[in-house]
Amino acid sequence: MxxxxxxxxxxxxxxxxxxxxxxxxxxxxxxxxxxxxxxxxxxxxxxxxxxxxxxxxxxxxxxxxxxxxxxxxxxxxxxxxxxxxxxxxxxxxxxxxxxxxxxxxxxxxxxxxxxxxxxxxxxxxxxxxxxxxxxxxxxxxxxxxxxxxxxxxxxxxxxxxxxxxxPTVRDDHGLALSSRNAYLTPEQLAVARRLNKVLGEIARGLMHVEEGNARLLQAGFDAVDYLGLRDAETLDAPVEGRARRVLAVARLGSVRLLDNMAVD
Known part of the structure; x- marks a missing residue:
């Protein structure tokens, strides 16, 4: 090489x-x-x-x-x-x-x-x-x-x-592509496609993080490891006037689905 x-x-x-x-x-x-x-x-x-x-x-x-x-x-x-x-x-x-x-x-x-x-x-x-x-x-x-x-x-x-x-590549439903998506059943795949929708609403200021966490569990995720807004450069708590990112990991069975979006 x-x-x-x-x-x-x-x-x-x-x-x-x-x-x-x-x-x-x-x-x-x-x-x-x-x-x-x-x-x-x-x-x-x-x-x-x-x-x-x-x-x-x-x-x-x-x-x-x-x-x-x-x-x-x-x-x-x-x-x-x-x-x-x-x-x-x-x-x-x-x-x-x-x-x-x-x-x-x-x-x-x-x-x-x-x-x-x-x-x-x-x-x-x-x-x-x-x-x-x-x-x-x-x-x-x-x-x-x-x-x-x-x-x-x-x-x-x-x-x-x-x-x-x-930038993240997504399927037609907005789910971030991942090698581990192959582990999902068709039923789990339908649930997984809710993750990016919740993140999108938080990123656009249409939903608070706490509500997003509840929405993911209601959608059928087994657990939410984390869901939060962070400074886009340091991953510290967000500061007014600096770029932010919303990051999350939610679990479906043995699969951890990881995603994030820039905040408008």
Whole structure:
């Protein structure tokens, strides 16, 4: 992979990276397209189901894997290189160094419900950024807290890469696309499509957060891990005059549905 990238750089070309865990859908493919539009001459897509970001009771063993179909889809959108490292290549024997984010960005939200998750994400993404050395790396806004963590990590560690935010891709009903949506039954899918509608009403000032929480439970969600308004840059409590974001995770059976929207 490094030899191919070195050849591109020798020819004066710029490089983009799209880190993924596979099971690619239209949201992932939009990252490839956005990276090209942002100026990357060549795009590398990594596929690696990262064990260090999964908790002990999470779905690592069941996470969807479809390598052949993923490669076919990447070919259709013109990705230049698929990078599929093994666990042993990313975490060789004796591996003992982790990148552990701190500060307000990881004070709560996903960090509360998935302890250690962002250390796993930051570590693997730092390694991928070092291995590929891209000019641009694209991350979807759907995982908004993760996007902010990646931006902060690259800045704090002086990694010379632009972190590119890409808008969330949604289905015809507004549900944010996710590899884990494949776990939903048809009945659960109908309930799941209420999440973005509630977030939209809160974002437009038509509903308070407390009412939104009750609406989600009434709609059939089993639980709401969190639903709240935050500062869009720091994830602190919102401040008048600064951009805000409404973020939520709601549960349907074993599936955690994560979504967020910018506040008007």
């Amino acid at each position: 490094r030899k191919v990238v070195a050849g591109w750089r020798a020819a004066g070309k710029t490089v983009g990276l799209v880190p993924t865990m596979g099971a690619l859908h239209a949201g992932h493919l939009s990252l490839v397209e956005a990276t090209r539009k942002a100026g990357a001459d060549h795009v590398v897509v990594s596929i690696f189901v990262n064990p260090t970001q999964f908790g002990p009771n999470e779905d690592l063993s069941k996470y969807p894997r479809q390598e052949a179909l993923d490669l076919e889809r990447l070919g259709e959108v013109g990705a230049d290189l698929a990078y599929l490292p093994t666990v042993g290549e990313i975490y060789p024997d004796g591996f003992a160094t982790m990148v552990v984010p701190s500060g307000t960005i990881v004070a709560d939200l996903e960090a509360t419900f998935r302890p250690g998750h962002f250390a796993g994400v930051a570590t693997v993404v730092a390694k991928l950024l070092i291995q590929v050395a891209p000019d641009i790396a694209a991350f979807g806004e759907k995982d908004y807290q993760q996007l902010l963590v990646m931006r902060r990590m690259a800045r704090d560690l002086d990694i010379p890469c632009r972190i590119l935010p890409v």
